[in-house]
Amino acid sequence: MDYKIIEKGTKKYIEVMSADNPLNNEQDALDLISLSWENEIRQQMLHGEVLSEEFFNLKTGVAGKMLQKFINYGIRVAAIIPAKVANTGRFREMVLETNKGNAFRVFATREDAENWLINS
Numbered sequence: 335m336d337y338k339i340i341e342k343g344t345k346k347y348i349e350v351m352s353a354d355n356p357l358n359n360e361q362d363a364l365d366l367i368s369l370s371w372e373n374e375i376r377q378q379m380l381h382g383e384v385l386s387e388e389f390f391n392l393k394t395g396v397a398g399k400m401l402q403k404f405i406n407y408g409i410r411v412a413a414i415i416p417a418k419v420a421n422t423g424r425f426r427e428m429v430l431e432t433n434k435g436n437a438f439r440v441f442a443t444r445e446d447a448e449n450w451l452i453n454s
Contacts, residue, residue, distance in 0.1 A: 335350060335352070335353045335354065335365075335369075335384075336350070336351045336352040336353070337349060337350045337351065337369065338351075339373060339375065340379075340448075342448070342452050343452075345377075345451070345452045346373075346375045346377070347375060347377035347378060347379055347412075347448075347451045347452075348369060348370060348373060348375050348377070348378045348379070349378075349379045349381075350366070350369075350378060350379065350380050350381065350384050351381050351383075351384070352381070352383055352384060353384045356383075356384060356385060356386035356387070356389075357380075357384055357385055357386060357389065357400070358385075358386035358388045358389060358396055359396060359399070359400075360399045360400065360403055362400070363399070363400040363403035363404060364403060366378060366380075366404075366409070367403060367404070367407045367409055370407075370409050371407075376408055376409055376410060377409070377410045377411075377412075377451045378409060378410070378411050378412070379411075379412045379413075379414065379444070379447050379448065379451060380411060380412070380413045380414070381413075381414050382413065382414055382415040382416065382419065385413070385415075390419060390422075390425050391425075392424045392425060392428060393424075397425075397428060401432065401437070401438050404437060404438060405437045405438075409437075410436065410437055410438075410451065411437070411438045411439075412438075412439055412440075412441055412447035412448070412450050412451050413438070413439070413440050413441070413447070414440075414441055414442070414443065414444055414447050415429075415440050415441075415442070416442065417442050420440050420442070436454065
């Protein structure tokens with residue numbers, strides 16, 4: 335997994351840019367949570383390339399299971415997903431719902447994702 339720790343003033347987050355295998359199950363979510371706990375950082379930014387096709391297909395249940403793990407362990411996640419993907423089918427409905435909350439949000443740009451992580 336290719337990641338780096340970003341510091342902005344007193345705030346920190348982990349930016350995950352790529353993974354050897356796209357994340358597609360609860361164990362992958364737990365690996366991200368472990369990464370957060372090891373570094374004592376409870377915020378992450380995930381680039382869309384890190385997520386598997388199964389994550390975007392809500393019928394598989396992958397997104398729901400992974401998001402529930404993040405919520406249970408108190409990890410805030412900003413995902414950078416292009417609008418053409420985020421606004422497709424049932425995934426769009428999930429994005430609209432999760433973007434109302436404070437645990438997982440989807441953004442079209444890295445700048446918007448970072449702004450949310452740093453300023454909220």
